[in-house]
Amino acid sequence: MSCDCDRQGRVDGDIDQQEMVPNMKSIVLVDGVVLNGPTTDAKAGEKFVEEAYKLIMEEVVLKATDINEKVCEWQPPEQLKQLLDLEMRDTGEPCDRLLKLCQDVIRFSVKTNHPRFFNQLYAGLDYYSLAARFMTEALNPSVYTYEVSPVFLLVEEAVLKKMIEFIGWKEGDGIFNPGGSVSNMYAMNLARYKYCPDIKEKGLFGLPRLILFTSAECHYSMKKAASFLGIGTQNVCFVETDGRGKMIPEELEKQIWQARKEGTTPFLVCATSGTTVLGAFDPLDEIADICERHGLWLHVDASWGGSALMSRKHRRLLHGIHRADSVAWNPHKMLMAGIQCCALLVKDKSDLLKKCYSAKASYLFQQDKFYDVSYDTGDKSIQCSRRPDAFKFWMTWKALGTLGLEERVNRALALSRYLVEEIKKREGFKLLMEPEYANICFWYIPPSLRKMEEGPEFWEKLNLVAPAIKERMMKKGSLMLGYQTHRGKVNFFRQVVISPQVSREDMDFLLDEIDLLGRDM
């Protein structure tokens, strides 16, 4: 690479530092590239951001509460590819083309903040979190060292401390992760490290089989974690649940004894507070007793149910959680912090997270910095760059206060209760079971099946109903909710209530609409 700088300009010293077209005499050329002034057209860029922002406000934010809008504008994959101009070309597109693209992206995207989006364990729009997210996108921080992310590190510390308080621990540690699945992995690895710190350096080779226990209704990330961490899915023991989806403590203890008898090494129990499908809460107190007796790490996957801790009325669902060694809790679900906002909280205060995860990169975590480097918390993470996910939740918490967050949880659960009572009253609707939380699982039985005996043919036919109604609702765009089979039960709907933009009118609509879509079946 040769350098052929024309240095005259510099000597002249007559360059306006920010001018876009430098004086010809003063041009500095290297490898054929002009190096004077920035090359970005900031004015055009800012204008584009302004235009896109207007579009976002009009087409997404202002419509977030409008039930007259469609939840989705369904197009099958191949057609949607035709409709969108996805190709990246050699030359850039003009601004108006880009804005048209933005419009299309919004149009064909599912409106997850629509009052009638009930498809996942997140929904709705929190304005304060959204403003915070715009801020962090513009500031573009990475949360690893205090020198680069002073504010966001302190905010994370404050939020973790407060969440720890709600768990009921006097102190603790924690970290925000890209997802509850990743938090569960962290916990599994921490428990393993606590059991045998040598694993960090030596790996699992030559060790007896490590075994962990979780309920048969746990999140699928447990299997992903076991396989990713080299433990293997076969070494996850799934403990039987009762009719409501809760882990049976006696079964857990039986399996621990059995594993010991077989010469394997139990090291961890993962309880679930709020299972994904049924919204069931494992009996934490009884499970904690067993963990104590057997010297096992207790992790609670409260990714979904953790937010009930904000409600004095409903926190009893997690009774005993203070006895856990670690907890995964995702404020992006019921507390609407925006995807993703997921904390792993750890009771230990001996710096276990750091000991387990640190790699001491000398280019990032220098020990001779001029400030207190204990604030450089990035080495507790498996990530290097990390997003400031605590911040958006902090902003919402500041805006609503603890009482406002509590009110949201209470309202979601009251709406769930209302829906349950409606389902009981309506012909053609049948609850799977009384829910504990905001997952309401039910079948819609269309007129043609209502008189049929509940034998194999009935179930076979009923199994086709939810997928068929789901197709109709998505093509119409009126509503989105999930369905699934579950442990021998044929396809049923799972309604999840979260957002304060939702009212009992939306609950009524949900049932009316399902009936409307399915009454000819």
Add this chain to the structure above:
Amino acid sequence: MSCDCDRQGRVDGDIDQQEMVPNMKSIVLVDGVVLNGPTTDAKAGEKFVEEAYKLIMEEVVLKATDINEKVCEWQPPEQLKQLLDLEMRDTGEPCDRLLKLCQDVIRFSVKTNHPRFFNQLYAGLDYYSLAARFMTEALNPSVYTYEVSPVFLLVEEAVLKKMIEFIGWKEGDGIFNPGGSVSNMYAMNLARYKYCPDIKEKGLFGLPRLILFTSAECHYSMKKAASFLGIGTQNVCFVETDGRGKMIPEELEKQIWQARKEGTTPFLVCATSGTTVLGAFDPLDEIADICERHGLWLHVDASWGGSALMSRKHRRLLHGIHRADSVAWNPHKMLMAGIQCCALLVKDKSDLLKKCYSAKASYLFQQDKFYDVSYDTGDKSIQCSRRPDAFKFWMTWKALGTLGLEERVNRALALSRYLVEEIKKREGFKLLMEPEYANICFWYIPPSLRKMEEGPEFWEKLNLVAPAIKERMMKKGSLMLGYQTHRGKVNFFRQVVISPQVSREDMDFLLDEIDLLGRDM
């Protein structure tokens, strides 16, 4: 939980569905909670977003190119805690207090898009990516199923396909991850799965020690990955590098033979394209020969250097990359897509990613959906919720075109070249070595040391210079760049050039400013 709905209102049917204060007669109460209408004050929320947006545009976006602004407003941790009102209280804060908070957050945050922020491997502001990020924050999607994220899944597919083209593969697969560290983990796990698919179910127990090879200058995530995946840091063999930081192929082969002799099982070689400190590129073609001879998976960590593939002039740095089995490449670094935007690309087309990672959650990846479920790609991931990180990069690519992206890379490398030549000319500045890429490593030798012999005392004193100047520049807020020791070399500065908002005037300023800050030392 008892339900004490007042059902009269519903029978009356006189409720305005969206009114905030329902007719008293029609109130529906459950558990003491009024369920009529949404409880969110949308108007107030929208207004807050508007106000926050104005602040963001004024204080972050418009100032992103303004060199008269400070890069950072330094406060030590304890003082900053006093200055910020971090506490989350029972009741919410009024809007003006929240806006004041936003202002403080911006004020005390490091301006990573300032033209004189050179501290990390990312910098600058891409307006198109920013607009796309605002969109995705408002739409709040999670990229796992086509039904919830139709557009973002198709965009991810299109971007991966294009990146695969630039690697030089005819076809392939891939996924966007929360960080290059996580991508490296994916690759390590994939290589292990390819070597022995049973590990997914059985774990590593009873297996011979698996060994992987990487350069002594690799990213620290290799150690984190090995420990997280249960392989253990001791089973990472660090291959010696030459004077420029490149892996020595002969040393690699020697170590593979040695490992075999010791009865361990090599399964993976991780080459680095663009090391973190020196910006060195391992000789991929020679390494690929060795991997072929030994039947080892070749992963290339091109998190930092991958963007050179966009430049016809500089892609030779990665000569041989098409022979890799997997590649990590982060467009959030030199291509400024915003943190995070990190792809893992895989040459295999036999659905290896899915086979290795799938857990087949029946509530999410139903097989009886009405559309082609091969578009539900979420089961390729270790995450459940996943952000649409490909989209922001796609928007930039659309706006600039391939040629615009190429120009950025060329300019960053031309600016680096300019800086190198300036360093050579200036008294008191000393290059560590000729750089290959955008990392320029150099010492500043203050006047008091210029006449001293380069013995132990000299190096001991020089070691203190960079940290001291870093402290001064941060307290002044004029500039941010990194420093570190490295493999026996005392603290030196590492300048990283990325952003097109940067010009050769900023390069001159950098050297002038360091001299100004250090000339009394």
